Amino acid sequence: MTTIAPRPARILLVEDNPGDVLLAKKALAKSPIPHELHVATTGEDAIEFMRREGEHADAWRPDIVLLDLNLPTMSGQEVLREVKQDDSVSELRIIPVVILTSSPAEEDVLRSYRLHANSYLQKPINPTEFTRLANTLMSYWFEVGQTPPSP
Amino acid sequence: MSDSNVKNELVKVQRALVMKTEELDQFAYAASHDLQEPLRMVSQYVALLEEEFFPIIEEHAEPDQAEEAKLYMHYAVDGANRMRKMLDGLLAYSRAGRLTDTFDLVPAEDVVSNAIATLNGAVRQAGATINVGTMPSIYADKHMLSRVFLNLFTNAIKFRSPDRPLLIDISAEEHPDHIEFVVKDNGVGFDQKYADRMFVIFQRLNKSVKGTGIGLSICKKVVERHGGKIWAVGAPGVGASFHFTVKKHARDFE
Numbered sequence: 001m002t003t004i005a006p007r008p009a010r011i012l013l014v015e016d017n018p019g020d021v022l023l024a025k026k027a028l029a030k031s032p033i034p035h036e037l038h039v040a041t042t043g044e045d046a047i048e049f050m051r052r053e054g055e056h057a058d059a060w061r062p063d064i065v066l067l068d069l070n071l072p073t074m075s076g077q078e079v080l081r082e083v084k085q086d087d088s089v090s091e092l093r094i095i096p097v098v099i100l101t102s103s104p105a106e107e108d109v110l111r112s113y114r115l116h117a118n119s120y121l122q123k124p125i126n127p128t129e130f131t132r133l134a135n136t137l138m139s140y141w142f143e144v145g146q147t148p149p150s151p
Numbered sequence: 152m153s154d155s156n157v158k159n160e161l162v163k164v165q166r167a168l169v170m171k172t173e174e175l176d177q178f179a180y181a182a183s184h185d186l187q188e189p190l191r192m193v194s195q196y197v198a199l200l201e202e203e204f205f206p207i208i209e210e211h212a213e214p215d216q217a218e219e220a221k222l223y224m225h226y227a228v229d230g231a232n233r234m235r236k237m238l239d240g241l242l243a244y245s246r247a248g249r250l251t252d253t254f255d256l257v258p259a260e261d262v263v264s265n266a267i268a269t270l271n272g273a274v275r276q277a278g279a280t281i282n283v284g285t286m287p288s289i290y291a292d293k294h295m296l297s298r299v300f301l302n303l304f305t306n307a308i309k310f311r312s313p314d315r316p317l318l319i320d321i322s323a324e325e326h327p328d329h330i331e332f333v334v335k336d337n338g339v340g341f342d343q344k345y346a347d348r349m350f351v352i353f354q355r356l357n358k359s360v361k362g363t364g365i366g367l368s369i370c371k372k373v374v375e376r377h378g379g380k381i382w383a384v385g386a387p388g389v390g391a392s393f394h395f396t397v398k399k400h401a402r403d404f405e
Binding site for chain 2: 126
């Protein structure tokens with residue numbers, strides 16, 4: 001038996017490569033779990049979105065963040081550090097951050113977990129695998145698991 | 152130039168060389184790492200093109216045109232896959248034999264048995280017999296050197312003859328200032344004319360067996376980091392023997 005969420009799952013995808021954004025969108029769309037997706041193409045924009053600053057004043061709070069490591073200015077690791085250090089009232093640090101990267105390098109895995117990433121996933125090399133990964137991810141966080149309640 | 156000037160000059164040149172080598176490794180690492188990303192786009196999107204649009208082509212095009220379209224997509228995906236493996240190999244190459252100071256006096260037998268243990272399954276599957284002669288102690292980085300034996304054994308297994316059970320002989324010969332190791336097999340062998348080409352990165356003499364042409368280039372790099380040389384002797388249909396040397400004493404590096 002699955003519990004139906006009262007509102008769609010809210011996902012923030014931080015990804016600068018339009019090719020990857022489309023792949024992620026397509027893969028997530030095949031998941032049976034209803035969701036809303038916001039794409040931030042820079043780390044700075046992602047942080048603003050989470051803090052509801054600037055043009056993001058009406059932004060929702062993401063249930064999870066999918067974060068690419070290789071971003072143009074502020075790197076994925078810097079975004080991760082910023083989020084996981086946030087102990088302001090909004091407590092961004094409790095939002096689960098899932099690293100989604102093409103790097104299988106051990107040092108990237110280690111560095112991410114040292115910065116308190118909640119999970120580390122390598123981007124698959126074919127669309128079928130991408131769909132499978134999206135399904136597993138959605139099911140894990142929104143069916144089997146629980147994300148922190150919205151404040 | 153006085154003796155001390157010559158020595159100073161030499162130290163300077165040596166230092167510059169070490170820096171250049173490290174820079175090259177960095178370059179290979181960055182290249183292999185960062186090139187994977189656009190490559191992933193190629194294979195992903197060709198696969199999507201096939202998945203989503205091939206049915207449309209199939210419906211509207213002549214059967215032989217549809218076949219041709221399928222072949223094109225296959226070559227594109229196959230090329231991308233091969234390139235990915237090569238980039239993985241480049242990454243492994245850039246990391247192999249990185250300058251470390253884990254050189255120590257180790258029994259060569261440990262290094263060899265370590266490599267054999269890693270290959271246990273493949274050795275058994277190939278029905279191979281491995282004979283290890285008397286092994287001295289050597290001054291080496293045992294993980295790095297174990298990789299050399301591992302690659303050589305893997306090659307012996309890959310290029311074994313279909314006509315006879317594989318036999319690998321490992322021996323060591325002591326010379327005044329170095330040890331010479333020989334890994335000899337009774338596999339398909341190779342034409343001696345091309346012996347040196349095998350050690351060049353991505354070069355492959357025998358394309359009937361899967362591979363990327365990285366293994367022996369890694370061996371060469373590691374052996375050279377140990378102050379030694381590597382070479383191969385072979386004959387088609389008879390077998391191959393790979394020889395490499397390792398300096399005997401730590402002071403030989405100075």
